[in-house]
Amino acid sequence: MEQLSDTVWLHSVVTRGFSVTSGVVMARDRIFVFDTLDSPQAMAPVAGLLEGLAAGRRIVVVNSHHHWDHVYGNAAFAGHDFVAHRLCRRLIVTQSRSGSASVPPPPPEGVPLPSVGFGDRLRYDDESAAVNLIHTPGHTEDSIILYVPDQQVLLGGDTVEWPFPAFAQRDGGEVYLKTLRALNQLAVRQVVPAHGPVMGKEIIDANQRYLEDLYEAVRASKRSGVNRADVDLPAEAFIADGVEIDETYRTMHHENVEWVYDEV
Numbered sequence: 718m719e720q721l722s723d724t725v726w727l728h729s730v731v732t733r734g735f736s737v738t739s740g741v742v743m744a745r746d747r748i749f750v751f752d753t754l755d756s757p758q759a760m761a762p763v764a765g766l767l768e769g770l771a772a773g774r775r776i777v778v779v780n781s782h783h784h785w786d787h788v789y790g791n792a793a794f795a796g797h798d799f800v801a802h803r804l805c806r807r808l809i810v811t812q813s814r815s816g817s818a819s820v821p822p823p824p825p826e827g828v829p830l831p832s833v834g835f836g837d838r839l840r841y842d843d844e845s846a847a848v849n850l851i852h853t854p855g856h857t858e859d860s861i862i863l864y865v866p867d868q869q870v871l872l873g874g875d876t877v878e879w880p881f882p883a884f885a886q887r888d889g890g891e892v893y894l895k896t897l898r899a900l901n902q903l904a905v906r907q908v909v910p911a912h913g914p915v916m917g918k919e920i921i922d923a924n925q926r927y928l929e930d931l932y933e934a935v936r937a938s939k940r941s942g943v944n945r946a947d948v949d950l951p952a953e954a955f956i957a958d959g960v961e962i963d964e965t966y967r968t969m970h971h972e973n974v975e976w977v978y979d980e981v
């Protein structure tokens with residue numbers, strides 16, 4: 718585990734070729750676990766840290782959204798409160814029944830579902846440190862982030878991603894841009910994406926630019942009569958100079974292009 722600030726710890730694993738990060742935030746009366754990675758075993762270091770730190774604090778497990786690599790470790794915290802956006806619970810169930818090749822089977826321990834759901838915002842006020850959960854639709858309709866104002870730390874889930882985000886919300890372009898603009902208004906020093914390195918606010922700017930430029934380019938292609946399968950817009954044109962992307966992200970960009978094509 719890596720300590721990011723006075724009250725924030727991070728834990729990352731590599732699953733299916735990409736890295737996923739979970740966060741722990743300590744407040745006076747509660748400890749928050751933000752995302753549970755791909756299995757209960759992957760959360761063992763976090764469970765170990767909690768044993769040392771919890772000291773009577775209530776453990777609150779937060780799922781940033783329903784995707785398997787953020788919820789499959791929930792069973793490591795069975796019996797505690799699970800908090801998520803109110804759509805998350807249903808989407809976890811739908812995902813488990815989808816039979817999609819991109820979704821591995823759930824762990825044998827099962828996946829405890831969120832027991833507390835909220836709409837736009839949920840704020841925990843522990844005298845010393847407030848913790849805000851904020852609905853940030855765009856990547857998915859149930860995406861949320863966790864914001865710790867006094868540390869100026871933002872745990873972003875998949876709402877922010879390096880070098881660019883994945884689109885998994887039907888017709889979500891405008892709502893995603895609105896989300897990123899709102900995040901840019903927060904006082905933030907460190908942004909922690911679930912996939913990618915800890916950065917400053919430049920990751921929000923980069924994601925915003927990627928969205929704006931890609932929507933514009935795909936719209937122009939479609940208007941000029943290019944077929945969905947023939948749109949030729951390499952990822953490099955939409956990310957910062959010199960950033961290398963691997964096969965996973967090349968495929969993801971291609972899927973984003975098709976996703977946008979269906980929307981514009």
Ligand SMILES: [Zn+2]
Pocket residue numbers: 782784856875
């Ligand atoms: Zn996701």
